[in-house]
Amino acid sequence: MVQHSRTVTGSPAQKPKLAVWKFASCDGCQLSLLDCEDELLQLADHVEIAYFMEASSRQQAGPYDLSLVEGSITTAEDARRIREVRAQSRALVTIGACATAGGIQALRNFADVDEFIAVVYAHPEYIATLKTSTPISAHVPVDFELHGCPINKKQLLEVISAFLHRRRPQVPPHSVCIECKLRGNVCVWVAHGTPCMGPVTHAGCGALCPTYNRGCYGCFGPKENPNTESLCHWWRSELGTDKATLIENLRNFNASAPVFDAASRRLEQGSDKK
Ligand code: SF4
Ligand code: SF4
Known part of the structure; x- marks a missing residue:
């Protein structure tokens, strides 16, 4: 070695x-x-x-x-x-x-x-x-x-x-929603009821999917401190998303990111609070 x-x-x-x-x-x-x-x-x-x-x-x-x-x-x-x-x-x-x-x-x-x-x-x-x-x-x-x-x-x-250059990388830890707003996009969730993972997903793509009128499916993984419980609550109560679909969305390219992993297991075990 x-x-x-x-x-x-x-x-x-x-x-x-x-x-x-x-x-x-x-x-x-x-x-x-x-x-x-x-x-x-x-x-x-x-x-x-x-x-x-x-x-x-x-x-x-x-x-x-x-x-x-x-x-x-x-x-x-x-x-x-x-x-x-x-x-x-x-x-x-x-x-x-x-x-x-x-x-x-x-x-x-x-x-x-x-x-x-x-x-x-x-x-x-x-x-x-x-x-x-x-x-x-x-x-x-x-x-x-x-x-x-x-x-x-x-x-x-x-x-x-x-x-x-031995400096800290300037890579913002915020969500895709912030990028979406910076681009002046209309929110596909609010305007059309399209399920979107943007609120819990790490920025970096420039809100590519919502810019073309589709929901984010979370390919950049979790943002810093994502509120997955709230996302799951609103997807289920407001958009009528069933539990299996929600689990599928959390178990994607970043299924084993600790917060997505924990959220999907909570749903599976029926222990999510909201
Ligand atoms: S479309 Fe998605 S990423 Fe854009 S503001 Fe709405 S919820 Fe956030
Ligand atoms: S799925 Fe990926 S490319 Fe599309 S908006 Fe979400 S993070 Fe960006």
Whole structure:
């Protein structure tokens, strides 16, 4: 295992080293970085892209100044490898719903994974997987979590820039509703009775779905301190949403984010107060 380095490189002669790692995921968040296009060239002026298998087979050994980690932990090998990545990284940032909340594959956390394997694979005996899909923070210390499915590329550039300059990333923790109002949208819930997860969902997409007249389904995960009990109450009492539909909405890309997980289990057990 490579020694964990706290040394900052980055003199004009030696640019900071960036590494991008993949665990269980669809690669969409890594593609958000590649999607930066023009900005990526500017970024390459300031950092050495030392390890990014999605973009290049050229690999430089660690340690790395900043590691971006996509994907969740679903195998024993993943659990071993993330500790190795952490040990090689001065700062480690997780990107996307899989890395920050276990991803859509965390639906296994509410079911019997062996049953899924038996249905999906012709030869289940070849599959070695954990019973759960867990976020990176359940295994190693994480310096910052960037939400989204996939992440927003402008927020990603802001986070990279902030870590390179040793400052706090300017990523607002408020809800999609705030973004919706900033865009001057008419609220699809209030105006049309469309169920919307916006009040409890983390900002970052620019209120994309309500801008096109549909409800938010929570792909950016929970905002800071979301009031899921109130959301569930209003969905049920005002919109007439049944319990099963509400649980399905909470068990989405961020099903295992602790607040969404707890809210869906409360509903399932009939212990939600409202
Ligand atoms: S449409 Fe959704 S995100 Fe926009 S203000 Fe209404 S509840 Fe919030
Ligand atoms: S409005 Fe909601 S579901 Fe749509 S992109 Fe934004 S966070 Fe995701």
